[in-house]
Amino acid sequence: MKANPFFTNRSTAAIAQDLLGRRLSFDIGKEILSGTIVETEAYVGVKDRAAHSFNGRRSQANEGLYRAGGTLYIYSQRQYFFFDVATQQENEPEGVLIRAIEPETGIETMIKNRHGKNGTLLTNGPGKMMQAFGITSRKWDLHPLQDSPFDIDLNHKKKIEKIIALPRVGVSQADPKWAKKELRFIVSGNPYVSDIKKKDIKENHGFVLTKN
């Protein structure tokens, strides 16, 4: 099966921005947990000091980054899991980290998975989002997106008022040049963006309302 060119036909930073406003879903069988992507980060290969693939580092732990665009790269750090999608061709270790979604369906289940946490605390960070999905293993690591219970709707996307680029979160400060690079993208004004200030939240959540 031919891979979707969405994850290969332009820069990883451009792909990260294009993922904003799209729907990420996770099929758990009896229902579908889903939400709109509102925060992403791009990691751009062997030169990127902040990337797991920096300097060609490759092992079982980060193999997903080296796979063809559209492959899932799921890994754990501390007690949490992260959801990445590889971009570019095989052996070009770039990828996009999905950091936050605005929940849409399966919210009750997500609250249960988050042990009662509610509202924006549900999914406003990469570890929180995966906990809300109930992910407790790397089971789907290295699976192509289309052969997994996960899905990203590449055919529709919400219209976004304004995208803002910011430095990535929590990356090593060893090389300030890469630590400061603005490869984190957010839907401006959305309450589910991690660490957003209350005064920056907009009534429309940063989306342009379209009439049907």
Add this chain to the structure above:
DNA sequence: TCGCGGATAGACT
């Protein structure tokens, strides 16, 4: 509302 520190687990030196 903020800044700080502790918890915690896996990969790497």
Add this chain to the structure above:
DNA sequence: GTCTATCCGCGAG
């Protein structure tokens, strides 16, 4: 032993 692509609770203002 060291270092994270984190999260949460606590205390000060």
